[in-house]
Amino acid sequence: MKIFVINPNSTTSMTDKIAASARAVTAPGVVIEARSGIGAPASIEGHYDEAMAVPRLLDQVREAEAQKADAIVVACFDDPGIGACREIATGPVIGICEAAVKAASMVATSFSVVTTLPRSVPIIEEMVRRYGLDHQCRRVRSAAIPVLALEEPGSNARLLVRAEILRAIEEDRCEAVVLGCAGMADLAAWLTEETGIPVIDGVTVATKFAEALVGAGIKTSKIGAYAPPNPK
Amino acid sequence: MKIFVINPNSTTSMTDKIAASARAVTAPGVVIEARSGIGAPASIEGHYDEAMAVPRLLDQVREAEAQKADAIVVACFDDPGIGACREIATGPVIGICEAAVKAASMVATSFSVVTTLPRSVPIIEEMVRRYGLDHQCRRVRSAAIPVLALEEPGSNARLLVRAEILRAIEEDRCEAVVLGCAGMADLAAWLTEETGIPVIDGVTVATKFAEALVGAGIKTSKIGAYAPPNPK
Amino acid sequence: MKIFVINPNSTTSMTDKIAASARAVTAPGVVIEARSGIGAPASIEGHYDEAMAVPRLLDQVREAEAQKADAIVVACFDDPGIGACREIATGPVIGICEAAVKAASMVATSFSVVTTLPRSVPIIEEMVRRYGLDHQCRRVRSAAIPVLALEEPGSNARLLVRAEILRAIEEDRCEAVVLGCAGMADLAAWLTEETGIPVIDGVTVATKFAEALVGAGIKTSKIGAYAPPNPK
Amino acid sequence: MKIFVINPNSTTSMTDKIAASARAVTAPGVVIEARSGIGAPASIEGHYDEAMAVPRLLDQVREAEAQKADAIVVACFDDPGIGACREIATGPVIGICEAAVKAASMVATSFSVVTTLPRSVPIIEEMVRRYGLDHQCRRVRSAAIPVLALEEPGSNARLLVRAEILRAIEEDRCEAVVLGCAGMADLAAWLTEETGIPVIDGVTVATKFAEALVGAGIKTSKIGAYAPPNPK
Amino acid sequence: MKIFVINPNSTTSMTDKIAASARAVTAPGVVIEARSGIGAPASIEGHYDEAMAVPRLLDQVREAEAQKADAIVVACFDDPGIGACREIATGPVIGICEAAVKAASMVATSFSVVTTLPRSVPIIEEMVRRYGLDHQCRRVRSAAIPVLALEEPGSNARLLVRAEILRAIEEDRCEAVVLGCAGMADLAAWLTEETGIPVIDGVTVATKFAEALVGAGIKTSKIGAYAPPNPK
Amino acid sequence: MKIFVINPNSTTSMTDKIAASARAVTAPGVVIEARSGIGAPASIEGHYDEAMAVPRLLDQVREAEAQKADAIVVACFDDPGIGACREIATGPVIGICEAAVKAASMVATSFSVVTTLPRSVPIIEEMVRRYGLDHQCRRVRSAAIPVLALEEPGSNARLLVRAEILRAIEEDRCEAVVLGCAGMADLAAWLTEETGIPVIDGVTVATKFAEALVGAGIKTSKIGAYAPPNPK
DSSP states (O other), X not given: OEEEEEESSSOHHHHHHHHHHHHTTOOTTOEEEEEEOTTSOSSOOSHHHHHHHHXXXXXXXXXXXXXXXXXXXXOSTTOTTHHHHHHHOSSOEEEHHHHHHHHHHHHXXXXXXXXXXXXXXXXXXXXXXXXXXXXXXXXXXEOOOOGXXXXXXXXXXXXXXXXXXXXXXXXXXXXXXXXXXXXXXXXXXHHHHHHSXXXXXXXXXXXXXXXXXXXXXOOOOOSSTTSOOOOO | OEEEEEESSSOHHHHHXXXXXXXXXXXXXXXXXXXXXXXXXXXXXXXXXXXXXXXXXHHHHHHHHHTTOSEEEEOXXXXXXXXXXXXXXXSOEEEHHHHHHHHHHHHOSOEEEEESOGGGHXXXXXXXXXXXXXXXXXXXXXXXXXXXXXGOTTOOHHHHHHHHHHHIIIIIOOSEEEEESGGGGGGHHHHHHHHXXXXXEHHHHHHHHHHHHHHTXXXXXXXXXXXXXXXX | OEEXXXXXXXXXXHHHHHHHHHHTTOOTTXXXXXXXXXXXXXXXXXXXXXXXXXXXXHHHHHHHHHTTOSEEEEOSTTOTTHHHHHHHOSSOEEEHHHHHHHHHHHHOSXXXXXXXXXXXHHHHHHHHHHTTOTTTEEEEEEOOOOGGGGGOTXXXXXXXXXXXXXXXXXXXXXXXXXXXXXXXXXXXXXXXHHHSSOEEEHHHHHHHHHHHHHHTTOOOOOSSTTSOOOOO | OEEEEEESSSOHHHHHHHHHHHHTTOOTTOEEEEEEOTTSOSSOOSHHHHHHHHHHXXXXXXXXXXXXXXXEEXXXXXXXXXXXXXXXXXXXXXXHHHHHHHHHHHHOSOEEEEESOGGGHHHHHHHHHHTTOTTTEEEXXXXXXOGGGGGXXXXXXXXXXXXXXXXXXXXXXXXXXXXXXXXXXXXXXXXXXXXXXXXXXXXXXHHHHHHHHHHTTOOOOOSSTTSOOOOO | OEEEEEESSSOHHHHHHHHHHHHTTOOTXXXXXXXXXXXXXXXXXXXXXXXXXXXXXXXXXHHHHXXXXXXXXXXXXXXXXXXXXXXXXXXXXXXXXXXXXXXXXHHOSOEEEEESOGGGHHHHHHHHHXXXXXXXXXXXXXXXXXXXXXXXXXXXXXXXXXXXXXXXXXXXXXXXXXXXXXXXXXXXXXXXXXXXXXXXXXXXXXXXXXXXXXXXXXXXXXXXXXXXXOOO | OEEEEEESSSOHHHHHHHHHHHHTTOOTTOEEEEEEOTTSOSSOOSHHHHHHHHHHHHHHHHHHHHTTOSEEEEOSTTOTTHHHHHHHOSSOEEEHHHHHHHHHHHHOSOEEEEEXXXXXXXXXXXXXXXXXXXXXXXXXXXXXXOGGGGGOTTOOHHHHXXXXXXXXXXXXXXXXXXXXXXXXXXXXXXXXXXXXXOEEEHHXXXXXXXXXXXXXTOOOOOSSTTSOXXXX
């Protein structure tokens, strides 16, 4: 089984981290192909970055299809271009936000999300509502760190994330926390340990859910909105 | 006042029709600048087309800003890239779906939408829910016509749209109908006449709403999700 | 075009202020006819006042119809009697709450409302939910001032409103604020200036939306709930 | 215990029927005082009739308070003026729609409503949503009969209602039916018998719920929206 | 009329208190039969306790049916096994949470719930949402007391409950409070007195609502989900 | 990794089928332990059967914990006792309804459910709403077959299910179908083949999702509603 994990931004150190997180959890026989959004913004912080990244993401999806991808993970917490990806993919396409919040809803009655920048909060709130989990989401919080701070070796980003999770437990009375950025993929195990609650990373979960859907023989529906694009 | 009406697809005959519809309703002193999505797909029929069209749309928005646009209308019923446009615009950015359904909700207790292709139905349903009007939307219907059929002089597209509206009145018990494609902009008056109910075209309404917000001194908020993109 | 702006209460100084606000924004050729609720309560602070004001409002609507009104604005933030007005009007009838929150939702991902008295808060919350925008409304707040304090020249009402807006920005993380009383119509520009976010007044927006709907050729649907009252 | 059952319209034959229905179910020691909306429309068929009836209804509520009412039932299925009544009443004020749909939700997983005229359907749909029971309400249906047809001895109104209930069972897969007009109060027992499902009349249930709340020592809250009207 | 009030837990002192509360409010001629969950957990604090208690509860319901129960009240605020009870009962089956929140929604525009332990909060939140009243429920709060502390004569439980209600009024801006445990049945009158708002106990209200539905001739629907269990 | 798949009913032929379906999809190294609800009803058709089955299910969960289960799948489409199971389990507990509808929502914009008996329809509708996917669920349908008909070798049950799926595609315009009974686990591949859309079986998906959550290091939260039961 071949799962393509596509980081829609162009920061390859983040892609490497994402790939490592995905590979760390795959079942025997599953191959992770990691790709970056070549030519896309270095980080996706808002609608504009997202819009500019999607065509590059679609290039990667088309190529993944050509290489017989069984499933595709879109490794950006805004779940950019998921509908478009599903139109051109055969197998499942999983966004990390969708995967993470749906996983959280299976192990906790409520969760909060901790993301990077305040400007991403309303975007995530809208996604959570679209996925139907606003009644289980206590709050979407920002740790007030730029996405790329997560890539800087000496930054205190991970401490800020931990602090925000502890605030979420205290103030939101949430039972789990979802990490709201692909760049936090390597922090989940440590944060789970530190905080005593499930801290859920979307990259890992989305990869496993992709594996799960492929394993269960489930593909993307092709009779409606996700049918291949109409020829022009 | 200068309102840019941007057709995100590249079909200039549609842009011309849209421009004419917008100009037909503007107040004295309002200038309509119409633009096409140069390099975008010829029509937007689904998520993929939408994703491919958005970067071209953003080019047009940036240029409109440079030309001191007071407001921007995005003239595609999928409201593509609205959030991204709002990040780079100063004045209001109005999508024609959002404008049309919000207008419909002010003159009728319920409405149905009649769009072109079945594949657009779920996309529109999701938007209507995002805009909070699913409880007033009876049904999103398709007249089963490709977008560009609306541009063909001899096609029976307008008759198919009329037939679908009549079915909506009968089967959905709706009090108004929203036309679910910018390419239907020239049909609203005729269809209102033919059917006896408000048949609402988003291009016209969005243009007038843009005019309204500018006139009322309302601009896009810049303290949150619609702040200018972060520099990379 | 003739738009009737009806203040459902009997305080004519408020009507004058409302009329001035409306006239300040209308397009060339639009005439504003302002009316008070003669015989209605001096202010509308709760369901009871609202109920007592509506028959007088309907008198004014009937007279507006006789005088060939193109549209009607009901200038009280409780949107009293809107359904009844729509039954006896031909053109659009716009409530200022509905207009303001729908405008806010087009320029911000979230908004709070600042109204006069605490007792109006649940009424406004219910309206916002009826209009389908509860997911974008962070909170309805009261500045704890009686409606008529807004009419007293030396009162500190405008300072209290400003303070409450600043609290809303800080505590609610909202991107815009809607003014929850027609008596605040003259404050929007100053408050927008002072706070740096869109502060939206319903009188102005409703007037412009009325102008917009008339300009777009949209009337109230007459085939359902808004049909003329049944003769008795 | 003294319960005032107020028919907001002026048709005294309907008031008599309502009073009889209420008296048929009260516990020992409960006195029903029935009142009509003197000067109100003869029937309430839409928002306009409702608005015109409410001030008369409030007159009756004030008088009921003067006569030491323990609770008040508003016997019109549009639940007109309930908020206003609650502001001037001490004990509970129950609308027959609210009572009936909440009762239905306790004995069935789903219900449909059968009302008189099509124009009332959207009004009832909005109320059901306001009461939070739209997810249990399959459909609001009209039997296409004017309200006063229910008062005509020889009319086939009751047969039309029965036919509509049978259609509701068949088409809506509902488990109960709520009668959507106070004028149907005398039909519930017969229709329950005929159809084999709970057919619920709001007058009866609201009266019993009023009795229940009084018996349980519950009064209307006076610290918020239902506080007495502010003096002018 | 014979109403069975079943305490699903096995603590008979709580059953006695519940029975006394029910008997204190019944109309003349209504007999309360109180039962405990013999063999069930001593208190119901979470899903597990609830699941273990339900079969004993169903034993009691079957026996109540054999003894010609007119209605059944399930006196645990988690409303355990209500659907199952309704399948084997003929008359209405009322849960005390459902009754209390629906009563609260009739006398206040908003309410908060004060329950015993934090672990019950998400369970109650989910129920309130199921009953469609999440938009009127400000918050579900815990007074941080075990259920059985309410049975200890010298405990300060009632003071903790009062303190939590006062916090709810202050922080939640709620207009009423619902007591979230059957063991608080004897506190409602005192707390209403102390706090000045309606403090609603589900045991009392559910008993009166049961009386009301029986009095109105309403039984549990038997054509759908509440039909008798299929024979095996 | 050891996943316990528990069939809450006592029909061992169904358990065998479920076990085979689960084993057919597991990754290398995953062991499926299948269990029946010894002493539970032979099939779960409604709330009552469900309530009677849960204590037996909890026995199995306790034993699974003793045997170091990594995760638990509850193989009944009513997701009985999930909350209670989660209180006594350490790893994830997945219900097949929750897993199936969440999987469907990742590969289709809409789905319908096809279950066995009409009486299960409202139960499933309520679950789908609880899981937040009512806006993506077109309709819950019944093929009008008893659960155990799926176990009879010569029955036409599979043909009835196929026919109902084809009706769902035609009438509901759904893009995928979820099989609403664990007893249909062996039909998904054949039905996907026959109908051309994703036909999703919960047993398979839940097993894979359990594997996924365990693989991603995610356990059930123990700080809130799913904490171990309080000692009595």
